[in-house]
Amino acid sequence: MTIIAPSILASDFSKLGEELRSIDEAGADWVHIDIMDNHFVPNLTFGPPIVSMIRASTKLMFDVHLMVEKPETLFLALKAAGADRVTVHPEACVHLDRTLTQIGELGIKAGVALNPHTPLSVLEYVLDKVDLVLIMTINPGFGGQSFMPSMLPKLRQLREMLKRHGRDDVYVQVDGGINRETAALVKEAGADSLVAGTYIFNHPNRREAIASLR
Numbered sequence: 001m002t003i004i005a006p007s008i009l010a011s012d013f014s015k016l017g018e019e020l021r022s023i024d025e026a027g028a029d030w031v032h033i034d035i036m037d038n039h040f041v042p043n044l045t046f047g048p049p050i051v052s053m054i055r056a057s058t059k060l061m062f063d064v065h066l067m068v069e070k071p072e073t074l075f076l077a078l079k080a081a082g083a084d085r086v087t088v089h090p091e092a093c094v095h096l097d098r099t100l101t102q103i104g105e106l107g108i109k110a111g112v113a114l115n116p117h118t119p120l121s122v123l124e125y126v127l128d129k130v131d132l133v134l135i136m137t138i139n140p141g142f143g144g145q146s147f148m149p150s151m152l153p154k155l156r157q158l159r160e161m162l163k164r165h166g167r168d169d170v171y172v173q174v175d176g177g178i179n180r181e182t183a184a185l186v187k188e189a190g191a192d193s194l195v196a197g198t199y200i201f202n203h204p205n206r207r208e209a210i211a212s213l214r
């Protein structure tokens with residue numbers, strides 16, 4: 001079954017609680033929360049206090065995508081705010097293995113996000129510490145960008161790599177430019193967790209939007 005994780009980056013921040021309840025009622029599986037620091041990516045969103053404030057609006061799992069430098073400085077606050085998974089970019093972690101260990105020690109799930117240019121080989125020795133690999137299908141920083149079809153072979157190679165390591169249980173997530181058409185392509189290539197912002201939040205019927213991705 002494909003997991004659908006609406007990205008609240010595309011929601012109306014002036015009524016985040018309502019937006020969360022809306023996607024919950026529309027059948028979302030997880031909430032994808034994009035934290036950006038204007039250093040690792042050229043955009044700025046919000047931090048743990050906002051995550052904590054919206055935690056009461058839904059019981060859905062909080063899937064936090066950290067696009068920040070020194071992500072380890074946020075782990076404790078994010079755990080306290082109710083994050084269920086924290087996904088980091090290897091380029092932001094001097095010691096990726098240590099960073100993933102720190103997340104695990106807090107009792108939350110850990111993910112690794114790969115930018116379009118980042119090779120799968122960075123995962124080779126840390127796969128035992130992750131429950132999700134995020135293949136970025138855009139360059140991170142903004143919603144509303146176009147899906148990169150060049151990431152489809154990467155998804156297939158990741159699936160093979162996970163099989164080789166006996167880690168078929170690891171979620172293969174995609175993020176960026178996901179809509180009804182691109183969802184079919186990424187699922188065929190091995191993705192089982194789909195992040196979508198613009199497509200779901202701009203759709204006149206969010207329930208239909210989520211169903212069409214699944």
Ligand code: DX5
Pocket residue numbers: 007008009010032034065138139140141142143144145175176177178195196197198199
């Ligand atoms: C971008 C974020 C995405 C973004 C996707 O850096 O990681 O989660 O919200 O937006 P759409 O679905 O609009 O491409």
Ligand code: ZN
Pocket residue numbers: 007032033034065175195
């Ligand atoms: Zn994201």
